[in-house]
Amino acid sequence: MTYLWAFLIGGAICSIGQILIDKTMLTPARILVMYVVLGVILGSFGVYEKLIDFAGAGATVPLTGFGNVLAKGVKEAVDKDGIVGIFTGGLTASSGGICAAILFGYLGALFARSKEK
Amino acid sequence: MNMSKKQYKKYVKTKVTKSPLFKNMIKAYITGGIICTAGQLLNDSYLYFGFAEEQAGTLTSITLVFLSAFLTSIGIYDKIAKHAGAGTLVPITGFANAVVSPAIEFKDEGYVLGVAANIFKIAGPVITYGVIASVVSGLIYYALG
Amino acid sequence: MQTIILNNKPRLVSCASIAGKKENDGNMSEFFDAIILDGRYGKKSWEEAESEMQKDAAFMVLHKTENKPEDISFIFGGDLLNQCMGTSFGITKLNIPFFGIYGACSTFCEGLILASMCVDGGYGKKVMCTSSSHFCSSERQFRFPLEYGGQRAPAAQWTVTAAGAALVSDSGGDISITAVTPGKVIDLGISDASNMGAAMAPAAIDTIKTHFKDRGLKNNYFDMVVTGDLGKFGYSIAKEKLKEEGVDLSNRFYDCGAMIYKEEQDAHAGGSGCGCCASVFSGYIFDMLKQGKIDRVLLVATGALMSTTSAYQGNSIPSVAHAVSIERVRK
Numbered sequence: 001m002t003y004l005w006a007f008l009i010g011g012a013i014c015s016i017g018q019i020l021i022d023k024t025m026l027t028p029a030r031i032l033v034m035y036v037v038l039g040v041i042l043g044s045f046g047v048y049e050k051l052i053d054f055a056g057a058g059a060t061v062p063l064t065g066f067g068n069v070l071a072k073g074v075k076e077a078v079d080k081d082g083i084v085g086i087f088t089g090g091l092t093a094s095s096g097g098i099c100a101a102i103l104f105g106y107l108g109a110l111f112a113r114s115k116e117k
Numbered sequence: 118m119n120m121s122k123k124q125y126k127k128y129v130k131t132k133v134t135k136s137p138l139f140k141n142m143i144k145a146y147i148t149g150g151i152i153c154t155a156g157q158l159l160n161d162s163y164l165y166f167g168f169a170e171e172q173a174g175t176l177t178s179i180t181l182v183f184l185s186a187f188l189t190s191i192g193i194y195d196k197i198a199k200h201a202g203a204g205t206l207v208p209i210t211g212f213a214n215a216v217v218s219p220a221i222e223f224k225d226e227g228y229v230l231g232v233a234a235n236i237f238k239i240a241g242p243v244i245t246y247g248v249i250a251s252v253v254s255g256l257i258y259y260a261l262g
Numbered sequence: 263m264q265t266i267i268l269n270n271k272p273r274l275v276s277c278a279s280i281a282g283k284k285e286n287d288g289n290m291s292e293f294f295d296a297i298i299l300d301g302r303y304g305k306k307s308w309e310e311a312e313s314e315m316q317k318d319a320a321f322m323v324l325h326k327t328e329n330k331p332e333d334i335s336f337i338f339g340g341d342l343l344n345q346c347m348g349t350s351f352g353i354t355k356l357n358i359p360f361f362g363i364y365g366a367c368s369t370f371c372e373g374l375i376l377a378s379m380c381v382d383g384g385y386g387k388k389v390m391c392t393s394s395s396h397f398c399s400s401e402r403q404f405r406f407p408l409e410y411g412g413q414r415a416p417a418a419q420w421t422v423t424a425a426g427a428a429l430v431s432d433s434g435g436d437i438s439i440t441a442v443t444p445g446k447v448i449d450l451g452i453s454d455a456s457n458m459g460a461a462m463a464p465a466a467i468d469t470i471k472t473h474f475k476d477r478g479l480k481n482n483y484f485d486m487v488v489t490g491d492l493g494k495f496g497y498s499i500a501k502e503k504l505k506e507e508g509v510d511l512s513n514r515f516y517d518c519g520a521m522i523y524k525e526e527q528d529a530h531a532g533g534s535g536c537g538c539c540a541s542v543f544s545g546y547i548f549d550m551l552k553q554g555k556i557d558r559v560l561l562v563a564t565g566a567l568m569s570t571t572s573a574y575q576g577n578s579i580p581s582v583a584h585a586v587s588i589e590r591v592r593k
Binding site: 118120122123125126128129132133134135136141189190192194195197198199201202205206211214215217218219221222223225239 | 306307308309402406407408409410411412413414415416417450451452457460464467468495498499503507578
């Protein structure tokens with residue numbers, strides 16, 4: 001059942017992005033920024049966790065989920081470390097994904113060249 | 118041509134074919150849905166192999182980033198994305214593609230000023246605004262808590 | 263008067279074109295002098311490949327006309343890359359005095375105008391003009407990395423991988439540049455970089471209208487009026503508006519960008535770039551002139567003069583169109 005919800009919710013979040021691509025002049029970078037910030041906002045109100053509870057990866061895999069990780073991380077860090085947590089929480093929680101992107105990006109550049117279309 | 122900028126813009130709109138929104142949305146829905154379902158499968162597999170919930174989530178992200186980086190490097194991700202649109206843009210794989218593709222493209226300018234300097238050329242704003250938003254949310258949480 | 267009549271009738275002696283793989287799969291393949299099947303052309307970067315193409319196009323013209331580099335008075339060349347690096351790095355090997363020019367995709371006609379004026383005025387006996395564009399070098403400068411997963415809008419155009427070169431001389435052959443109309447920069451407020459055809463159409467309309475008016479020509483004077491790279495949509499805008507304003511070109515009106523690719527090649531609205539007009543003219547149109555299938559052509563290359571900086575700063579796209587009238591004259 002989780003798989004069906006992951007497909008349905010994940011697909012829905014993506015197709016909203018398609019409306020933004022086709023109907024507005026927003027560049028992809030702006031759309032991604034909107035998703036992340038929206039994820040942080042929904043995450044800090046605790047709303048996004050509820051979506052994750054039944055949609056699972058359908059909510060965590062889209063970039064709004066990345067925003068939620070940032071918001072959740074900062075909350076936990078503030079609980080643990082107080083004011084310092086405001087600075088450390090977001091990046092600590094999201095470090096896995098960012099580090100992987102940098103590492104695999106670099107490795108990609110080592111082994112691949114851009115290809116003609 | 119006797120047309121104001123406004124009139125011309127309006128006229129141009131009537132001449133240009135629009136993107137097939139409905140078709141594009143369906144394609145985005147399906148690809149986005151599949152990527153999320155794959156994420157769910159990965160997540161459940163990591164849980165099955167005994168990882169804690171938090172770790173399984175992080176490992177899922179890392180695996181998806183790796184797969185996207187691999188498909189980007191061999192020149193397939195952009196071919197899927199041409200059809201999938203937001204279906205491959207919005208998931209974390211789209212973020213990874215935005216990091217890996219400039220790294221590969223700017224290899225010609227060297228590993229420091231090319232690869233490293235351009236790696237966040239497209240995805241940098243996502244991290245910048247994500248972090249700033251998290252700091253604001255942390256500040257409010259701290260002040261209220 | 264905006265149009266300059268060239269009384270000494272400088273001759274367009276020879277042209278050469280070299281194009282990429284996608285262009286070879288398109289409608290114009292049989293007319294190109296050479297094809298590069300590897301986009302890097304054996305070089306280490308896309309930019310160097312573009313330079314090499316432009317150099318080769320220039321050498322092909324020299325070869326065809328049995329000229330040596332030292333026979334050429336000077337060369338007008340340009341491309342889309344920052345500081346015209348595509349041209350200057352290729353032209354180095356020719357050892358010919360060089361003027362770098364930038365008119366975005368209108369560069370080829372800009373070069374033809376300057377070259378023919380120089381010859382007409384007696385400042386040079388043989389003057390060459392070259393221009394080029396490369397899909398891969400343009401993408402990385404103006405848009406996204408090649409491996410980036412983006413979607414193109416229906417009105418987006420595909421930068422042509424090609425180079426063209428032409429030789430203007432005071433004598434030789436019966437094909438002459440009879441009049442030229444340098445265009446004004448026109449901006450009708452289009453800021454969508456994926457709809458450059460619409461941004462450039464007003465400039466093309468203005469230049470074509472001016473050329474007909476200045477010379478007092480009838481609408482059926484030219485066998486072909488060919489715009490550079492308006493693409494499908496820009497072309498239909500220009501055609502419709504020209505008709506409304508009294509210059510009804512009906513089936514004499516063509517666009518290089520709309521002609522170069524086949525529908526199934528997924529190039530959306532068509533080709534663009536300096537190499538588009540340069541290669542289609544040097545290949546197809548010049549061939550038709552030489553074979554006597556047509557006698558009079560008005561070539562109107564169009565250029566969208568935006569930069570990545572101006573686009574980020576939210577400016578609209580100013581455009582220019584330069585017209586060159588090429589006609590058969592008595593020997």
